[in-house]
Amino acid sequence: MRVVFLGPPGAGKGTQADAVSKDKKISHISSGNLLREAVESSTETGIKAKCYIEKGLLVPDQLVVEIIKDRIVKEDCKSGYILDGFPRTLSQAKVLDEMLKKLGNKLDLVIYFSVSEESVVLRLSGRRTCANCGANYHIRYVPSSKDGICDKCGGKLYQRADDKPETVLERLRVYHEQTEDLIAYYKKKGILKEISCDADIDAITKEVSDVINCTLQRKPLISRGVARVDSL
Numbered sequence: 001m002r003v004v005f006l007g008p009p010g011a012g013k014g015t016q017a018d019a020v021s022k023d024k025k026i027s028h029i030s031s032g033n034l035l036r037e038a039v040e041s042s043t044e045t046g047i048k049a050k051c052y053i054e055k056g057l058l059v060p061d062q063l064v065v066e067i068i069k070d071r072i073v074k075e076d077c078k079s080g081y082i083l084d085g086f087p088r089t090l091s092q093a094k095v096l097d098e099m100l101k102k103l104g105n106k107l108d109l110v111i112y113f114s115v116s117e118e119s120v121v122l123r124l125s126g127r128r129t130c131a132n133c134g135a136n137y138h139i140r141y142v143p144s145s146k147d148g149i150c151d152k153c154g155g156k157l158y159q160r161a162d163d164k165p166e167t168v169l170e171r172l173r174v175y176h177e178q179t180e181d182l183i184a185y186y187k188k189k190g191i192l193k194e195i196s197c198d199a200d201i202d203a204i205t206k207e208v209s210d211v212i213n214c215t216l217q218r219k220p221l222i223s224r225g226v227a228r229v230d231s232l
């Protein structure tokens with residue numbers, strides 16, 4: 001079971017990936033963490049990546065895919081994995097496909113987590129961070145017991161510039177622009193399933209699980225919001 005999770009910031013795909021990873025016993029590979037780990041453990045590809053990062057340059061797609069390859073050939077990826085955070089562009093998707101082809105396999109499923117502007121603003125703009133210890137809160141979902149004060153250290157909570165509604169909407173717009181042809185690419189391959197993330201977290205988890213089970217059993221998918229990408 002080789003799955004890619006796609007979705008804009010604030011869709012909650014990291015949380016979903018963790019849940020599925022535990023439930024289906026497949027590895028959750030977050031490309032951000034993977035890159036960090038490769039650099040820290042000074043693997044051959046990690047050392048190469050470090051050179052780019054130290055110069056403030058983007059790590060080339062080819063190299064990121066090499067690092068992913070090193071990871072997915074490991075024992076704990078035998079029964080499958082979820083790639084989270086990569087690919088983000090069409091060219092990255094093509095490099096990834098080439099690498100998988102060389103290994104004699106391919107992606108089984110791409111889940112696209114879509115969100116409405118309203119819900120992503122609600123989710124991200126409610127976040128508060130402690131200025132002192134960095135603890136995270138959410139005014140609606142994870143509130144501190146005293147308004148504006150950190151439960152852990154008594155520090156003051158603030159809203160990061162990144163989480164302001166206008167910034168959130170701009171990021172969403174940029175995300176859609178950058179991923180439009182990536183999503184079209186996977187749709188054309190017939191492996192894209194869209195899940196709307198405007199429902200509550202448990203309902204989304206259930207839908208993700210259904211989609212994965214259907215793919216495992218190679219049944220046609222009949223599910224709410226699935227394979228509907230025209231709303232983009």
Ligand SMILES: [Zn+2]
Binds near residue numbers: 132154
């Ligand atoms: Zn604190």
